[in-house]
Amino acid sequence: MGDFVLYKEDIDRINKILSNLITESASAYVLLINKDGNLISQVGFSPNINVTSLAALAAGSFASTKAIATLIGETEFSVMFHQGDNQNIHISLVDEDVIMVLIFDDRTNLGLVKMIANQAKTKLGMVLKDVKTNGIPDIMPELMGGGGDQVQDKLDLLFPGDK
Amino acid sequence: MASINYATREISCKIVYYGPGLSGKTTNLQIIHRKIPDKDKSEMVSLATETDRTLFFDFLPLDLGSIKGFSTKFQLYTVPGQVYYNATRKLVLRGVDGVVFVVDSQVDKLQENLESFANLQENLREYGHSIENIPLVLQYNKRDLPNVYSIEQLNSLLNNLRLPHYEAIAATGVGVFTTLKAIGKSVIDKFNAKYAGFQGTRRPARPGEAAGAQAAPRPAAPQAPIAPPRPAPPSFAGYSNNPSSPAIPPRPVDGTRAPLNVPGSFGAAGQGPGVPGGFGAPPVPGGFGMGAPNPFASAPGQNPGGSAFGVPGAPKPGYPGVPPVFPPGAQAPGGGGPAGQGGFPFAGHNPGGAGGQGPGGGMPQQPGNPGFMGNPGIPVSPFVESFGKPAGAPVIPPNPPMGIPGMNPPLQNPFSGGGAPPAFGQTKPASTGGPGLPMGGGFPLSFPGPAGNQPGPQYPQQGGFGGPGQGFPSPPSQGFNSPGAPGVGTPAFGGPANAGFGSPPANVFGVPPAAGPFGNPPSAFGAPSPGSFGSQNPMGRPGPGSAFQPPPGKGGPQYPSQQPPTPPEAPPQNRPVGGQVDNSGIVTTYEDMAKDDSFKTRKLPHPSEKKKGFFDGLFKKGK
Numbered sequence: 001m002g003d004f005v006l007y008k009e010d011i012d013r014i015n016k017i018l019s020n021l022i023t024e025s026a027s028a029y030v031l032l033i034n035k036d037g038n039l040i041s042q043v044g045f046s047p048n049i050n051v052t053s054l055a056a057l058a059a060g061s062f063a064s065t066k067a068i069a070t071l072i073g074e075t076e077f078s079v080m081f082h083q084g085d086n087q088n089i090h091i092s093l094v095d096e097d098v099i100m101v102l103i104f105d106d107r108t109n110l111g112l113v114k115m116i117a118n119q120a121k122t123k124l125g126m127v128l129k130d131v132k133t134n135g136i137p138d139i140m141p142e143l144m145g146g147g148g149d150q151v152q153d154k155l156d157l158l159f160p161g162d163k
Numbered sequence: 164m165a166s167i168n169y170a171t172r173e174i175s176c177k178i179v180y181y182g183p184g185l186s187g188k189t190t191n192l193q194i195i196h197r198k199i200p201d202k203d204k205s206e207m208v209s210l211a212t213e214t215d216r217t218l219f220f221d222f223l224p225l226d227l228g229s230i231k232g233f234s235t236k237f238q239l240y241t242v243p244g245q246v247y248y249n250a251t252r253k254l255v256l257r258g259v260d261g262v263v264f265v266v267d268s269q270v271d272k273l274q275e276n277l278e279s280f281a282n283l284q285e286n287l288r289e290y291g292h293s294i295e296n297i298p299l300v301l302q303y304n305k306r307d308l309p310n311v312y313s314i315e316q317l318n319s320l321l322n323n324l325r326l327p328h329y330e331a332i333a334a335t336g337v338g339v340f341t342t343l344k345a346i347g348k349s350v351i352d353k354f355n356a357k358y359a360g361f362q363g364t365r366r367p368a369r370p371g372e373a374a375g376a377q378a379a380p381r382p383a384a385p386q387a388p389i390a391p392p393r394p395a396p397p398s399f400a401g402y403s404n405n406p407s408s409p410a411i412p413p414r415p416v417d418g419t420r421a422p423l424n425v426p427g428s429f430g431a432a433g434q435g436p437g438v439p440g441g442f443g444a445p446p447v448p449g450g451f452g453m454g455a456p457n458p459f460a461s462a463p464g465q466n467p468g469g470s471a472f473g474v475p476g477a478p479k480p481g482y483p484g485v486p487p488v489f490p491p492g493a494q495a496p497g498g499g500g501p502a503g504q505g506g507f508p509f510a511g512h513n514p515g516g517a518g519g520q521g522p523g524g525g526m527p528q529q530p531g532n533p534g535f536m537g538n539p540g541i542p543v544s545p546f547v548e549s550f551g552k553p554a555g556a557p558v559i560p561p562n563p564p565m566g567i568p569g570m571n572p573p574l575q576n577p578f579s580g581g582g583a584p585p586a587f588g589q590t591k592p593a594s595t596g597g598p599g600l601p602m603g604g605g606f607p608l609s610f611p612g613p614a615g616n617q618p619g620p621q622y623p624q625q626g627g628f629g630g631p632g633q634g635f636p637s638p639p640s641q642g643f644n645s646p647g648a649p650g651v652g653t654p655a656f657g658g659p660a661n662a663g664f665g666s667p668p669a670n671v672f673g674v675p676p677a678a679g680p681f682g683n684p685p686s687a688f689g690a691p692s693p694g695s696f697g698s699q700n701p702m703g704r705p706g707p708g709s710a711f712q713p714p715p716g717k718g719g720p721q722y723p724s725q726q727p728p729t730p731p732e733a734p735p736q737n738r739p740v741g742g743q744v745d746n747s748g749i750v751t752t753y754e755d756m757a758k759d760d761s762f763k764t765r766k767l768p769h770p771s772e773k774k775k776g777f778f779d780g781l782f783k784k785g786k
Binding site: 037053063148149151155159 | 340
């Protein structure tokens with residue numbers, strides 16, 4: 001597993017699919033995260049959702065479900081659905097590394113969401129396949145050169161006086 | 164495995180605090196969380212038992228800010244330390260970039276430390292790492308307690324690899340940040356080492372990307388000396404991608420494929436309330452009218468357009484907690500037609516109008532676009548006919564590539580289309596003589612009222628404008644008007660309804676061209692003349708509304724002579740032809756849609772098809 005490198009074009013393609021997904025399924029929000037809990041992209045309307053935490057927790061939740069799946073002889077569960085009073089969450093596996101988290105409420109229904117999500121999954125899978133062939137851009141060494149010291153400087157700025 | 168997002172220019176690294184139970188991993192994170200300045204503070208997530216033992220993990224995102232142009236983020240995790248939580252511990256280690264091993268320095272905890280360290284090695288191995296190749300630092304914690312090993316002893320017991328080690332008293336914060344800085348540096352230095360002398364292995368751009376990277380000129384602005392870049396994707400509500408992407412490749416376009424303007428995102432003049440609402444997505448009968456959210460809600464002087472996200476048959480109030488805000492004079496979303504969607508205020512926090520979608524609504528046709536909309540039988544999706552420049556209203560001036568400070572290249576207003584100024588009187592009326600589009604649903608056209616307090620030229624009422632089902636009775640003082648209910652059928656252009664369009668160029672947005680932060684041309688509306696509405700048969704079939712269809716070039720409604728100066732002619736083939744805009748601001752032209760399978764599946768009913776009622780066919784006549 002190499003570094004996950006996303007370019008503008010990839011994000012554009014992904015967002016286009018996610019936007020259509022939101023529109024067609026009448027969902028409120030969709031996140032694309034990887035299994036490590038990193039946010040890849042997000043589209044939708046989210047009042048005060050902490051997406052970073054949501055991504056980390058959804059990935060954790062998915063991971064623990066996978067562990068449960070192995071206990072009962074499955075490799076992993078490809079779809080998870082959590083139903084709430086007002087908001088529901090539909091988590092599905094896009095490919096072996098990427099998870100799609102779809103948040104919706106009673107403006108739509110699970111069947112529609114599932115169907116549309118499944119369609120989007122196929123398209124996203126194709127894009128992600130391309131993403132995985134992304135190499136590292138030439139600018140990488142230049143960007144990261146001396147980055148380690150800069151990190152320390154940033155941390156010094158962030159936590160002044162703390163040793 | 165770090166995540167490098169070139170779109171958002173973010174690097175995200177995962178750092179895991181590992182160690183035996185009760186060694187102080189969560190305490191480390193709590194101290195860090197407590198010391199983060201309020202402005203940067205993010206929430207710390209703890210999945211803990213009732214006795215505050217970590218059950219799954221603690222999670223603390225830490226934003227370091229920009230390093231060499233990349234926003235660098237650390238995601239700090241802890242693991243549950245107890246032996247029997249190894250399954251979850253392993254899960255947390257997935258994708259780790261760096262590990263802090265927190266050692267409990269007490270003499271009687273040595274065995275637990277050793278077991279935990281062995282467990283770390285084992286778990287790392289499962290993910291293809293090893294303690295030799297992953298950034299790892301040791302933190303000798305609880306140095307303030309009695310009966311602790313000396314540093315030398317701990318090193319000899321645990322640190323055979325001569326890893327960097329730091330003393331700490333996590334409960335009081337001593338050593339916590341030293342450790343954090345050490346692992347942060349170590350993680351980033353690992354990147355350095357990995358990519359040192361790296362030549363780049365980026366695969367060749369795919370077709371389409373390549374053209375995009377060549378700074379293809381925007382067709383609508385041929386006069387522009389510099390090819391304007393493709394607009395940045397508007398950020399959606401809460402959508403943080405690409406907040407300041409400096410390198411935005413222009414979209415590949417050719418002469419026949421023009422990007423579409425985004426209605427629904429026009430800011431009215433800074434002082435004006437009215438903003439046209441979103442566009443409908445008619446392919447779904449009674450479907451969603453989803454406006455493009457204004458990405459530049461924070462743009463100074465720009466009044467963001469709202470949008471309505473109507474759900475079929477389910478009129479709902481706004482999203483909980485975020486009531487839509489509409490400017491005075493604006494009509495609530497969904498009011499546009501009998502489809503009756505309650506607006507899902509997708510961008511309800513944005514001031515600005517939002518248009519619902521009604522079957523009776525039509526699309527405004529651009530003046531001077533003979534042939535396109537008028538062609539019967541062109542199965543174009545009735546998405547958005549842009550508010551772009553009319554063909555007869557050429558571009559003046561070319562889109563000024565104005566930049567947001569710190570942005571390079573400057574963003575262009577994605578909604579400006581050709582950026583034609585209003586050119587009333589010069590624009591030729593459109594000739595949409597054909598049966599028009601097979602539109603299932605029309606568009607909630609919400610035309611701006613007068614931009615601000617400066618209404619544009621007032622035109623005398625033109626009888627015959629607007630077909631059945633389309634009414635624009637906008638008094639000039641009203642900022643926002645939804646199309647009337649179908650069947651109004653009257654000459655519905657209430658005279659000054661188009662005052663907003665008639666605004667002088669600089670007043671449509673209320674932003675002087677040079678100040679337009681997003682490269683607004685003086686009038687991003689492109690100012691379709693009133694004649695353009697008349698030329699549109701909103702129902703897509705010949706009818707009273709299409710009675711006014713002068714051929715192109717023969718002059719349309721004769722307007723008073725107080726129009727803006729005549730701009731030079733623009734090539735008609737360069738005007739935007741329409742398409743769809745998604746939430747990320749990606750402009751999809753009809754050509755794109757024709758290629759996209761998802762669009763093909765949307766079958767549009769021909770307007771001439773009789774709508775079958777529920778009872779039709781249930782009862783047979785005469786029997």
